Amino acid sequence: MTHGRFSPSLRRRLLFLLIGNVVLLLAIAVTMKQGGSFADVLTRCGPDVAPVVLAGIGMTGIICTGAIDLSIASIIVVAGTVFGILARRQMPPLLCFAACVGTALLLSITNGLLIRALRLPAIIITLAGLALYRGVALVLADVAIPGFGGSIDLPRDEYHSPGKQFATPLLLLALGGALIWEWFAVTPRRWLALGSSEEACRLAGLNPHAIRRSAFAVGGLFLGLAALLYVTQIQFIEPARLALGFELQVIGAVILGGTNIFGGEGGYGGTALGALFLYFTGQWMTYAGISPYFQEAITGAIIIGVIGLDCGLHRRRKRMEELA
Amino acid sequence: MRFWLLPLILLGEIALFTALSGQSFSPASGATSYFRSYFADLLCQSAPVLLLAFGMTVILMTAGIDLSAGSMVALVACAMASFPAGPGFWWTAVPAGLALALLLGATNGALIAWLDVPPIIATLGTMILYRGLCFVVMGDLEKSPFLNVPAYEWLGQPGGAALLLALTFALGGCWLKRSRWLREILMLGGNPVAARYAGIPASRRIVQVYTLAGGLAFLAALAFTARNSSVSASSLTGLELQVIVAVVLGGTRVQGGAGSLLGSFYGVLIIAVMDEGLRGAAQWGARNLPFKLSHLEYILLGLLLVVGVWLNTRGRKPADNRPPG
Numbered sequence: 001m002t003h004g005r006f007s008p009s010l011r012r013r014l015l016f017l018l019i020g021n022v023v024l025l026l027a028i029a030v031t032m033k034q035g036g037s038f039a040d041v042l043t044r045c046g047p048d049v050a051p052v053v054l055a056g057i058g059m060t061g062i063i064c065t066g067a068i069d070l071s072i073a074s075i076i077v078v079a080g081t082v083f084g085i086l087a088r089r090q091m092p093p094l095l096c097f098a099a100c101v102g103t104a105l106l107l108s109i110t111n112g113l114l115i116r117a118l119r120l121p122a123i124i125i126t127l128a129g130l131a132l133y134r135g136v137a138l139v140l141a142d143v144a145i146p147g148f149g150g151s152i153d154l155p156r157d158e159y160h161s162p163g164k165q166f167a168t169p170l171l172l173l174a175l176g177g178a179l180i181w182e183w184f185a186v187t188p189r190r191w192l193a194l195g196s197s198e199e200a201c202r203l204a205g206l207n208p209h210a211i212r213r214s215a216f217a218v219g220g221l222f223l224g225l226a227a228l229l230y231v232t233q234i235q236f237i238e239p240a241r242l243a244l245g246f247e248l249q250v251i252g253a254v255i256l257g258g259t260n261i262f263g264g265e266g267g268y269g270g271t272a273l274g275a276l277f278l279y280f281t282g283q284w285m286t287y288a289g290i291s292p293y294f295q296e297a298i299t300g301a302i303i304i305g306v307i308g309l310d311c312g313l314h315r316r317r318k319r320m321e322e323l324a
Numbered sequence: 325m326r327f328w329l330l331p332l333i334l335l336g337e338i339a340l341f342t343a344l345s346g347q348s349f350s351p352a353s354g355a356t357s358y359f360r361s362y363f364a365d366l367l368c369q370s371a372p373v374l375l376l377a378f379g380m381t382v383i384l385m386t387a388g389i390d391l392s393a394g395s396m397v398a399l400v401a402c403a404m405a406s407f408p409a410g411p412g413f414w415w416t417a418v419p420a421g422l423a424l425a426l427l428l429g430a431t432n433g434a435l436i437a438w439l440d441v442p443p444i445i446a447t448l449g450t451m452i453l454y455r456g457l458c459f460v461v462m463g464d465l466e467k468s469p470f471l472n473v474p475a476y477e478w479l480g481q482p483g484g485a486a487l488l489l490a491l492t493f494a495l496g497g498c499w500l501k502r503s504r505w506l507r508e509i510l511m512l513g514g515n516p517v518a519a520r521y522a523g524i525p526a527s528r529r530i531v532q533v534y535t536l537a538g539g540l541a542f543l544a545a546l547a548f549t550a551r552n553s554s555v556s557a558s559s560l561t562g563l564e565l566q567v568i569v570a571v572v573l574g575g576t577r578v579q580g581g582a583g584s585l586l587g588s589f590y591g592v593l594i595i596a597v598m599d600e601g602l603r604g605a606a607q608w609g610a611r612n613l614p615f616k617l618s619h620l621e622y623i624l625l626g627l628l629l630v631v632g633v634w635l636n637t638r639g640r641k642p643a644d645n646r647p648p649g
Contacts (some may be wrong), residue, residue, distance in 0.1 A: 118634050123578055125630065127569060132626025135619055142615030244562075248391075248448060261442050293463055297456025304435065304449035312439040 007265060009314060013258035016306070017273035024280035031288045041283060046168030047233060049279045051076075053171060054226035055246070056253045056271040057178050058108070058219035061188065063254055065215045066195040066263025067122035069111060071129030072223055073246035074137070079103040079224065080231035081137040081239050084152035085144045087159045097162060100231065101224030107133060108220025112213045130247070137239040151238040163232030174225055178268045191215050195263025252303055253278055278302075329635060330574065330590035333628075337594060341601025344608045364482040368551055370596040371485040372397065372544040372560075376567045377574075377588040378492050379537030382506075384571060386533055387513040387580025388443035392432060393541060394563030395454035400425045400545040401555040402461045409469035413476070417469075422542045428454060429538015433531035451564070458557040468554035480550030488543055497585045509533060513580025569625065570595050573632045591632075598624055 006014070029038050055072055062069050083100035087093075107129075114125050141148050154160065162170060182188045194201050194211045201208050230246075231237055257274030259266025281302060285295045349355040376393050383390050400421050407417035428450070435446040470476050478484045500506045512519040512526055520526050549555055572578060573594065574587030602609075602621050609617025 114630075118630065120630070120633055120637065121578055124572060124633050127565070127572070128626040128629040130565065130626070131569070131622045131629070135622025135624075135626065138619035139615045139623065142619060248451070252448060252452070255445050255448075261445055293459040294456070297453055297460055300449055300451070300453025300456050304441075304446070304453060307445055307449065308435055308439045308441050311441045315440045318440060 006267070009310065010258045010265060010267070010270065013310065014270055014273065017257065017270065017277050020277050021273060021280060024277070024284050028280065028284050028287055031284065033287070036287070043168070045276075045279065045283075046171055047163065047229070049275055050167045050171040051226045051230040051233075051246075052250055052253055052275045052279070053272050054174055054222050054229065055250045056257070056275050057175070057268050058222035058226070059250050059254050060257070060259050060266055060268055060271045061191055061215045062122075062219045063251075063259050063261060064188070064191040064195045064263055064266050065212050066198070067115065067212060067215070068126065068251070068261075069108070069129075069216070069219065070123065070126040070247050071107075071111060071133055072250060073243040074130050074133035075104050075107045075220075075223060076227040076230055076243045076246065077239050078107060078133050078137045078140070079227040080237045080242055081141050081152070083228075083231055084154060084237040085140065087154050087156075088145060088152060093158045093161070096159065097228055097232075100228045101221070104224035104227045105217070105220040108216050108223055109213070112216030115212065115216075116209045134239065141239050150240060151236040153236050160232045163229045163234075167229050167233070170225065170229065174222065175268070175272055178222070182268050187211075187214055187218070192264055192266075195260070195265070197264075249278075256303060256306060329632075330587060330594065333632070334590055334594050334597060337597045337601060341597065341605055344601070344605035346608065366593065366596055366600065367489065368480060368482055368485045368547075369600070370592050371480075371489060371547040371551070373563070373567055373570065373596070374489055374589065374592050375492060375540050375544040375547060376537075376563070377571050377592050378496070378585060379540035380567050380571045381574070381576050381583050381585050381588045382500075382509060382533050383443075383537055384568075384576045384578060385506075385509050385513045385580055385583040386530060387516070387578075388436065388530070388533070389447060389568065389578070390432065390534070390537055391444065391447040391564050392428075392451040392454055393537070393567055394560045395451045395458065396425065396428050396538065396541040397545045397548060397563065398555070398557070398560045399428065399454045399458050399461070400542055401549050401559065402458045402467075402557060404545065404549065405467040405469055405555050406461060407469065409472035411474055413469065413473040418546075421545060422539070425538045425542035425545070426535055427538070429535040429541065430531060432538070433534030436534065437527035437530035455557075455561075462555075462557040464557070466554050466556040470549045470553050476550055477553070478550070479546055480552075484550065485547060488547055492540065492543065493585065493589060500585070505529075505532075510581055510583075513582075515581070566595065567592075569629050573629055575632075594628065595625065598628070 028041055032038060032041075055076075059069060059072065079100045082103045083096050086096040086099055111122075111126055111129055114120075115122050118125065141152065145152065190201075190206060190211045191214075193204075193206065194208055194215075198208050201211070230243065234242075253275035254266070254271050255261055255274075256277060257266070257270030257272070259270060278299065281299060282295060285298060286292075290298070347358060349358070376397065380390055380393060403424050404417040404421040407413060407420070432447055432450055435441045435450070436443050439446075441449075479488065508519070508524045508529055511522065512524060512529055516526060548560070552559075570591035571583075571588045572591070574584060574589070574591030576583035576588060599621060602617050602624075606617055609620075
């Protein structure tokens with residue numbers, strides 16, 4: 001069975017998200033009260049959604065190989081803490097930004113290497129990383145900042161420029177580059193191959209471990225960008241509380257975007273649309289005056305609804321394939 | 325699974341932290357009473373996690389996972405807290421809580437078994453949904469009707485906690501160990517297609533497993549509210565990860581098909597002892613370390629998880645510990 005670059009289910013999901021986003025934007029425009037400006041919604045959208053989209057792009061590659069990274073929030077915390085420590089010591093801003101991205105890249109590569117070295121499932125290694133990296137960030141802050149009281153504040157404006165001024169251009173640049181690269185390069189196809197069947201990959205002369213490592217390395221690069229935009233948007237970096245639950249938000253966007261959680265299917269475009277869909281849903285609920293207490297429940301119901309419906313519709317075909 | 329490993333880690337931890345806490349047993353009789361209250365506290369403190377770990381172990385055996393465990397306990401506790409206090413609480417709130425918990429668990433099961441949603445996605449969704457419902461039920465309030473319910477507090481004391489744990493782990497565990505039901509669950513986790521060919525009602529079993537986890541979430545909610553006596557919509561955030569770490573540390577495989585209830589029991593206690601011990605050794609840490617000792621907990625937890633699982637899988641045949649992704 002051939003179906004081009006995207007499988008029918010992925011194509012259907014992309015179409016749904018595309019239409020859904022347009023409908024949500026229209027709904028926001030309609031429900032907007034007097035004095036609210038629609039252009040404002042669009043300009044705010046870039047910085048707000050950038051960390052989730054960028055981290056989601058990194059996660060998409062990792063999930064495509066059949067692995068998962070639960071430690072991304074903690075990696076962002078370590079990167080943010082390193083950034084905060086350097087910024088507090090008045091290092092030049094560019095060095096701080098590079099250190100932030102570099103830390104995330106390094107930790108993500110470490111995850112990939114550990115999976116191979118210890119021969120444990122990715123979910124276990126990164127579950128351990130989820131706890132471990134946050135602890136490392138706290139200890140780092142304790143040791144490097146005298147009188148550390150739980151939060152690092154960044155007083156000067158030049159340390160905030162990526163998140164506050166250049167978030168949208170950076171996001172568009174990274175997203176555009178990622179989409180073009182995904183379309184033309186070989187590596188993302190190899191990730192999908194690995195996710196479909198590690199055994200077939202090996203028999204075809206590809207090295208599964210190298211492919212998985214490359215997914216974690218590319219993922220780390222995008223995660224570093226996400227971390228940079230995340231921590232330069234906020235005034236205080238609190239290692240104990242920063243980005244709590246961010247990994248689930250990102251995984252939610254990735255799977256809503258049509259990437260198969262078991263690997264072998266998915267793409268960057270879907271992830272970006274999925275993240276936008278969740279963001280616009282939240283915005284629309286705010287504009288429509290829905291009580292904030294209901295918003296989380298509705299978000300959860302939407303995730304379950306979209307994916308449950310999709311899975312339910314394919315159930316029969318999947319069963320037949322399984323038993324064939 | 326190496327049976328001696330986990331108790332050994334546990335004993336080592338207790339010895340280490342007792343030494344660090346600066347406790348002195350000058351009359352030897354002090355040791356008995358110290359350890360008696362120590363273990364009683366430990367049991368009450370970790371009763372909710374232990375109860376959840378029981379359900380999580382069975383779920384992991386089916387190659388599933390339940391990310392919604394923490395939200396589920398919180399929602400059941402919030403719902404029970406909305407009932408008026410008084411003796412009538414036992415006949416209204418408690419059965420309602422049980423029914424709700426079973427319903428929430430069955431919802432997870434139905435999504436996974438009947439709609440074929442992968443467990444991690446289904447329970448990720450319900451985790452957000454149930455937590456959202458907590459806010460719908462409670463808003464920003466913190467309620468504590470549990471204080472005015474006769475005999476409720478007893479559930480949070482050593483006697484009550486021991487009863488709940490004995491009911492699940494001793495009775496339930498012994499029955500499960502010999503049951504056909506558990507064998508079918510393990511087979512389902514090991515090879516779902518083979519299980520279906522063998523005539524095991526796969527969907528029904530999955531729904532049963534998640535409903536059982538719901539029931540245990542109800543017991544956990546009882547134990548939690550009896551000990552903490554108040555609950556808010558954001559209570560118990562992140563509990564699911566704690567439970568999963570403990571269960572995995574106990575030697576249950578996330579790929580399904582194998583697991584140990586006793587191992588999970590040890591896993592929870594190892595983490596609880598570490599948590600408590602680091603708090604007790606805070607003074608020692610302040611004197612000797614350049615960072616807060618409590619911050620070390622995350623690092624130790626991560627290391628413990630990796631090392632524990634690694635030691636447990638090391639002896640297996642190569643085919644078993646190949647990283648599946």
